[in-house]
Amino acid sequence: MDSPPPKDDPHKDHPLYWKNFDGGLLEYEYFWRDHQRWLADAGYMLRPRFREDWQPSWVKSKKLWFQCEDGETTIRSSIMDAVRISDGRIVTIKRVKKLSTPWEESTMRRFSSEPLASDPRNYAIPLYDAIQPPWDDNIVFLIMPHFIRIHKHKYATVGEAIECFRQLFEGLQFMHRNLVAHCDIQLFNILMDPVPLLSEIPHPNFPKRSYDFKRKVKQHTRTECPTRYYIIDFGLSRTFSPGEELVAPVSYGGDKSVPEYKDPSRAESNPFAIDIYCLGNMIRKWFVDKSCSLDFLRPLIEEMTRKVPEERPMIDEAFKRFEELHLSLSQSTLRSRFVYRDEFLVGRMYRACRHVIRTATYVRRGLPALPAPAVSPRGSL
Secondary structure (H helix, E strand, O other): OOOOOOOOOOOOOOHHHOOOOOOOOOOOHHHHHHHHHHHHHOOEEOOHHHOOOOOOHHHHOOOOHHHOHHHOOOOOOOEEEEEEOOOOOEEEEEEEEOOOOOOHHHHHHHHOOOOOOOOOOOOEOOOOEEEOOOOOOOEEEEEEEOOEEOOOOOOOEHHHHHHHHHHHHHHHHHHHHOOEEOOOOOHHHEEEOOOOOEOOOEOOOOOOEEOOOOOEOOEOOOOOOOOOEEEOOOOOOEEOOOOOOOOEEOOOOOOOOOHHHHOOOOOEEOHHHHHHHHHHHHHHHHHHOOEOOOHHHHHHHHHHOOOOHHHOOOHHHHHHHHHHHHHOOOHHHHHOEOOEOOOOHHHHHHHHHHHHHHHHHHHHHOOOOOOOOOOOOHHHO
């Protein structure tokens, strides 16, 4: 399919496509439906909802639309999941407009090429492929592994959270040492490999169901099944040359609290210092402030989120401080339960009892308190 998708929708008068039809296609979904055949020819099959011959499954069943696999939309209009036809692997497709984010593809290609690709310190999401429709030079589809959000599955121990942070510090250090500033570190730009933490890759809209919607997904703990974390979304990233001054126009990322964004005198700033702030603020907002178990990190977080960027530690110093902190923690502290502040008393008591039993099992099995993946899985992606 080398011709562009039709501008006029041949199904637009069908009731299933009316905007007020519950579960019907939303306006931005037509883009994916119109590109489905071309993507299939390129080797990537979208879910039934986004195919040209789609008939909603709930029309002929007794289920409500939101109970059906094909009843929910995508999470973001620019992101789509698909199955790679050649091997059945579930992937993520991101639609990128080159004029808006001109460095995203090149930055991802760099971290997905040797010698950086096989370095175990590399936590940038791998790029499988980049395909471009012949009728639009401004659009490219980036093909990546299908990962999930890091906060959707709760942390069981302090050690599990510390290992997550350790990987993020190491991954950001690796980027900075290769003179790449991410410029948009935030919770939604950190993902994790769902397997083996989960029994299989879940459906994007139904996290407790398998991707094909036929099975329940079983969850383990990170201590049992250590996972690897990945930094994504390089649309605002900046790459510098050796010896170049580390200053660039301020790019406004997802963390709106960055002091440089609010200072009109800083039209240009050090993007590496912004990365430090964003990493520290993400850990504070989504972990330290939500848990009773991580207060020992507050002094480091305060340093990383200082208002004046020149007063923040650079990544080598911040990572060194973090390593000193985590190495000072006892095994019992690392194995202690990750307590969320919003837990109710009864639930907290139940989880505490379950945690004691589960921890005894882990110790007997010889599972480490800091659950790091034994081998980097990047090479097998």
